Amino acid sequence: MKKLALALGTFDGLHRGHLNVLNEAKAFAEDGFTPAMLMFDIHPQAVLKGIAPPLLITSEDKEEKAKELEVLPVHISFEEIRNLSPEEFLRDILIKKHNVGAVICGENFLFGKDGGGNSKILCELCEKYGIIYKMARSIEYKGEMISATRIRKSLANGDIKTANEMLGRNFSYDFLVVEGNKIGKKIFGFPTINQHFPTGFINLKHGVYASQSTVDGKIYPSVTNFGCHPTVGGDKVLSETCILGFDGNLYYRKIKVELLDFIRAEKKFNSKDELKAQIDKDSKLAIEIFNSKK
DSSP states (O other): OOOEEEEOSOOSSOOHHHHHHHHHHHHGGGGTOEEEEEEESSOHHHHHTSOOOOBSSOHHHHHHHHHHHTOEEEEEOHHHHTTOOHHHIIIIIIIIITOEEEEEEETTOOBSGGGOBOHHHHHHHHHHHTOEEEEEOOOEETTEEOOHHHHHHHHHTTOHHHHHHHHTSOOEEOOBEEOOOOHIIIIISOOOEEEOOOTTBOOOOSEEEEEEEEETTEEEEEEEEEEOOGGGTOOSOEEEEEETTOOSOOTTSBOEEEEEEEEEEOOOOSSHHHHHHHHHHHHHHHHHHHHHTO
């Protein structure tokens, strides 16, 4: 049985820094290891602090990304290991239970009870137990290390372009399309898809975004409103996307929406005609942005 080259971390955003750690793990395939990534069942902060930072990617999408990257997900219960010392975690969980022969981490990686282990301690323990140790270099964006915290802040400010640059991909989601009040079709003449963000997922800046949506493998330009839709009396926060050039029933399907840029903040218009005119402008701009990304 092949030993694992395990990438260590929470991988709570799968951003460019995380991908660098995973690519270092993948490089060990040439030496006969199986590249793998650690996947906790829950974010450590949810256990240690009682609240986890907002999700940038769902567990399902993280699993799918692992398949795309050809790395084996190694599922570990955080509750099971939270009180283990750094040495116990490496020896009893990684080596004995999961047959790990190499570990890869970022320079800020902490592990063991109360975060008592760091990259230096990990290196020393790996030497003691004959495990290969590799520290992946940090990836910077505009002079600062890329982090999930920076990406969350960018999304909260509507700075989608910066978030996407740090992610190394477009921020996206593929939640179930639910039935709405059909105002888009009845009043404005175009259908929209409504998607609710699950509890714990990142809350975006309310406003209108240029986006692209994938339906049956085809990518369409789209325009997405995230917020409460104050002009038509909305009171629930949701993502409402008009897929430009598509007219069909997508209820109860998971549709992938990728945000490309922030167009404008959400506002209440004086009339539905005024809103429709603005939506027409938003749609034209969204198409321009979509075409510029090709």
